[in-house]
Amino acid sequence: MMDFLPLAAPALPLDEAGKYVAGAYIVFLVLIVVYVSIMAAKLQRIERELRELAGFAENRANGEEASAEREEVSA
Amino acid sequence: MYGKGLRPLSIATVVAIAAAFSLVFFYAPLDADQGFIQKIFYLHVPLAITALIGFVVGGVFAILHLRSGDRRWDAYSYVSIHMSVIFGVAVLITGGIWAKASWGHWWVWDEPTLVSFLIVFLMYATYYPFRYAIEDPERQARYASVFAVTAGAFVPLNFMAVRMAESLVHPRTFATANGGLPGEMMFTFLGCLTAIALLWVTLVKLELTAKSASGQLKRLRRALDAPAPGAGSRIAPEVS
Numbered sequence: 001m002m003d004f005l006p007l008a009a010p011a012l013p014l015d016e017a018g019k020y021v022a023g024a025y026i027v028f029l030v031l032i033v034v035y036v037s038i039m040a041a042k043l044q045r046i047e048r049e050l051r052e053l054a055g056f057a058e059n060r061a062n063g064e065e066a067s068a069e070r071e072e073v074s075a
Numbered sequence: 076m077y078g079k080g081l082r083p084l085s086i087a088t089v090v091a092i093a094a095a096f097s098l099v100f101f102y103a104p105l106d107a108d109q110g111f112i113q114k115i116f117y118l119h120v121p122l123a124i125t126a127l128i129g130f131v132v133g134g135v136f137a138i139l140h141l142r143s144g145d146r147r148w149d150a151y152s153y154v155s156i157h158m159s160v161i162f163g164v165a166v167l168i169t170g171g172i173w174a175k176a177s178w179g180h181w182w183v184w185d186e187p188t189l190v191s192f193l194i195v196f197l198m199y200a201t202y203y204p205f206r207y208a209i210e211d212p213e214r215q216a217r218y219a220s221v222f223a224v225t226a227g228a229f230v231p232l233n234f235m236a237v238r239m240a241e242s243l244v245h246p247r248t249f250a251t252a253n254g255g256l257p258g259e260m261m262f263t264f265l266g267c268l269t270a271i272a273l274l275w276v277t278l279v280k281l282e283l284t285a286k287s288a289s290g291q292l293k294r295l296r297r298a299l300d301a302p303a304p305g306a307g308s309r310i311a312p313e314v315s
Contacts, residue, residue: 017111020176024115024169025096028122031165032274039281046288053292057299 078284081277088270088277095263095270103263115173117263121271123166123192127230129159129275130199134227137220149216152223154282156202158275163196187240191233198226 099117106113133155140148170189171181183189205222209215256264 017176020112020172021114024118024172027168027172028118028165031161031168035161035278036281039285042285043288046285046292049292049296053295053299060299 078280078287081280081284084273084277084280088273091266091270091273095266098263098266103260104257106260109177112173112176115169115176117267118271119166119169119173120264121268122162122169124268125271125275126159126162126166127195127234128272129155129162130195130230131227133159133223134230137223137227140216140220141224146212146216149220150283150286151279152220153206154279154286156199156223158279158282160196160199160202161278162271162275163192163199166192167196187237191237195226195230195233198229202226 095117099114103114103117105111106116133152136148136152136155140146140152170192174183174189175181202219202222206215206219209218
């Protein structure tokens, strides 16, 4: 194993090392961006559901009000 | 509740990461042995340290959950482990890139540091199916906490075993006196470690905020007895 894994490997020239360093940092940034995008989508879904729920609650409150008025009139 | 302070924390994280990466490329000197490729060290090692500490933190939250029975601690534990697994993915990828550049191989199976981290990562990867497999929320939280405590105790033991093992090619960066790093490199490394740790805290807070909002929405739906338009997260603990 040590034959092809020298401990004192010579430093790669900048043009060759640069792509590896850039690759590592880009992978990190991509992971963060993907994660934050997933979280943003999740928060948008929560916001949409909350709006739907608010609409549902309003409709129900209006319906109850209308039925109470009908009951009053019939009485 | 969890969203409080998220905006300044996010701004601080972005500034810290920008400053840390500036130090890496414009301040830290080139390594005499590895040259420019050593710049990956400032990303790879802080990610690994943060991920491993995150796993232990998940275990500590699990202990608090088992002691108090408060489901909030279980949520903290779940999110800490979840975030550390994501950081673990980044550690494995950046480590592979560094290994390929330095040693000519993406992975070396004889190296204790690499294999031990993979074992820890795979162990925590089983946390999700373990959690999913249990339907009852109370039992799910309790069993997941037991898992988190056991696995969290394994992490430092595993780390110490690796430090004592004979290394083949992976360097023991902090094994020698004064950390084995010159002052400028150490300063840059500590800056990167702070920035990555801050990122972990911010993402944990963001995840907790989303889970809290999702949990409150579910409770509101139940209270209004409204039909659910889509299924929410089945496994993730509800945070109130």
